[in-house]
Amino acid sequence: MLQLNENFLNLNQNYLFSEIAKRIAEYTKANPDKTVIRLGIGDVTKPLTNKTIEALKEGVSHMSSADTFRGYGPEQGYEFLRNAVVDYYHRNGASIEADEVFISDGAKSDTGNITDLFGPDNDVLIPDPVYPVYMDSNTMSGRNITFIDSNKDNNFTPMPYDGLKADIIYICSPNNPTGASYTRSQLKEWVDFAIVNKSIILFDAAYECFIEEDIYPHSIFEIEGARQCAIEFCSLSKTAGFTGTRCGYTIIPKELEFKAGNGENVSVNAMWNRRQSTKFNGVPYIVQYAAAATLSEEGIAECKENINYYKENAKLIAGCFDERNIKYFGGINSPYIWFECPNNMYSWDFFDYMLNEIQVVGTPGAGFGKNGDNFFRLTAFGSRENTIEAVRRINGMLDKM
Numbered sequence: 437m438l439q440l441n442e443n444f445l446n447l448n449q450n451y452l453f454s455e456i457a458k459r460i461a462e463y464t465k466a467n468p469d470k471t472v473i474r475l476g477i478g479d480v481t482k483p484l485t486n487k488t489i490e491a492l493k494e495g496v497s498h499m500s501s502a503d504t505f506r507g508y509g510p511e512q513g514y515e516f517l518r519n520a521v522v523d524y525y526h527r528n529g530a531s532i533e534a535d536e537v538f539i540s541d542g543a544k545s546d547t548g549n550i551t552d553l554f555g556p557d558n559d560v561l562i563p564d565p566v567y568p569v570y571m572d573s574n575t576m577s578g579r580n581i582t583f584i585d586s587n588k589d590n591n592f593t594p595m596p597y598d599g600l601k602a603d604i605i606y607i608c609s610p611n612n613p614t615g616a617s618y619t620r621s622q623l624k625e626w627v628d629f630a631i632v633n634k635s636i637i638l639f640d641a642a643y644e645c646f647i648e649e650d651i652y653p654h655s656i657f658e659i660e661g662a663r664q665c666a667i668e669f670c671s672l673s674k675t676a677g678f679t680g681t682r683c684g685y686t687i688i689p690k691e692l693e694f695k696a697g698n699g700e701n702v703s704v705n706a707m708w709n710r711r712q713s714t715k716f717n718g719v720p721y722i723v724q725y726a727a728a729a730t731l732s733e734e735g736i737a738e739c740k741e742n743i744n745y746y747k748e749n750a751k752l753i754a755g756c757f758d759e760r761n762i763k764y765f766g767g768i769n770s771p772y773i774w775f776e777c778p779n780n781m782y783s784w785d786f787f788d789y790m791l792n793e794i795q796v797v798g799t800p801g802a803g804f805g806k807n808g809d810n811f812f813r814l815t816a817f818g819s820r821e822n823t824i825e826a827v828r829r830i831n832g833m834l835d836k837m
Contacts, residue, residue, distance in 0.1 A: 460791070467479060477815070489726075492726040631661055666689075753816060
């Protein structure tokens, strides 16, 4: 008789953003005359840049000629893109090598798939609140999950403490959903903890392109010792608007080794290479060709124009809370503004209140963990026009509360 993976029964019935979409659909069906402004899901709205589009077109032209046509590519990614990632990291002050770069269809895929490398008995440490994929992917595997409190008292950057035990440690900086970032000295504490405890840090750097203050590193590999204990995930989704085009990368240093049950030291880089060769056929050539052009100095300069546009949106939203002395996190080195719900409202109640009263959609903090129960996330990824209108509506709502 077939046996199911019953760990799936331990998942929440609805994925956070599916539930948000469901509630919006129900509201708009009942209120077709109302215009809903969506500042919830962290999807970008600015189009791909000229450099990216030109490279996409050129990549397509390569597929029309037998001389330049590409079929199956390397599962690890084309060398030209892996080298482009290396150059991008070097410009940001982190030293990596091309054979430590693995191209993927996005950080979400790899942060979930990386769990294939680890045994089921590992203790997993996840901040609460945080991106749901970390918890869900380990719940699917049946691992023991411990949560470390991330809250306003520690500025949503929890630190290691005496007696803490963890084999796998998830860190997202700048953080989704809170917008908080770890300083270099704070990350050094986590790296030192991981080395002493023979743990591994899974570092999600998906929002590194929003960092503008030097005290916050763009990569964990700017931190001494990180190559002995960390894997980093990143993508072009937020950096370059590739949410629909799909291209990311995972960095696994060759020094990263752990002892197997037989006493042998095993390379995590080699394990991931073997896993990808078996389960992944690579990202399309056209997308990789465009991604390499995007990561060039000229390409990144164009991307920064879009990133600065979103940063201005964040300042508009944050300015609304500044004027009212409402405490918030993020909004400077992050596209997210994370704030406490007015009148101590529960976040899903506040979601419904905003949708019904002013037709503005955000993300309830409860969807990211119990410490988000009374918090709410707004994103800066909307259009300027919609952001300005949303701020106007929020101000009007706060006047009445």
